[in-house]
Amino acid sequence: MHLLKKVINFLSHTPPRPHPFVELELKSSIFELINVINSIDAILPQLSQFIDQFNTLIQNTDINVITDADGTLSIDVPSSMPDKETEKLSKKIEIIDRLISIKENEIEKLIEKGSLIDNQLKSKDPDHNSEILAKIKEFERLKSKYKH
Numbered sequence: 001m002h003l004l005k006k007v008i009n010f011l012s013h014t015p016p017r018p019h020p021f022v023e024l025e026l027k028s029s030i031f032e033l034i035n036v037i038n039s040i041d042a043i044l045p046q047l048s049q050f051i052d053q054f055n056t057l058i059q060n061t062d063i064n065v066i067t068d069a070d071g072t073l074s075i076d077v078p079s080s081m082p083d084k085e086t087e088k089l090s091k092k093i094e095i096i097d098r099l100i101s102i103k104e105n106e107i108e109k110l111i112e113k114g115s116l117i118d119n120q121l122k123s124k125d126p127d128h129n130s131e132i133l134a135k136i137k138e139f140e141r142l143k144s145k146y147k148h
């Protein structure tokens with residue numbers, strides 16, 4: 001009988017909570033993920049603005065932008081465009097393209113970091129709601145607007 005009482009007593013108690021370090025680690029990961037998402041949220045509008053500037057510049061100047069297999073950017077301009085204007089346009093396109101590349105790289109690194117944290121959180125809490133997936137979709141949507 002004594003063993004039965006011990007078993008009933010054991011089963012009637014709530015399960016032990018994880019060690020406080022586990023909970024602290026989970027909270028730390030959540031805060032880190034929030035920081036990553038906030039950083040992405042700050043960069044996405046910048047990227048969007050640069051892409052819009054790039055596309056508007058191309059449309060307004062009637063030029064074609066071409067990227068070769070090595071990733072070298074070149075422009076095809078109307079023959080009536082003066083050399084000085086072509087040079088100015090080329091520099092402007094290169095600068096905007098470089099800014100877009102920098103922002104894309106920053107976001108890609110943040111998404112990679114956020115995805116790792118997100119996967120860790122999912123392994124510890126199956127009910128974890130992933131916010132990083134929406135950021136990935138937004139990033140992919142922006143990248144699809146930037147083609148040359």
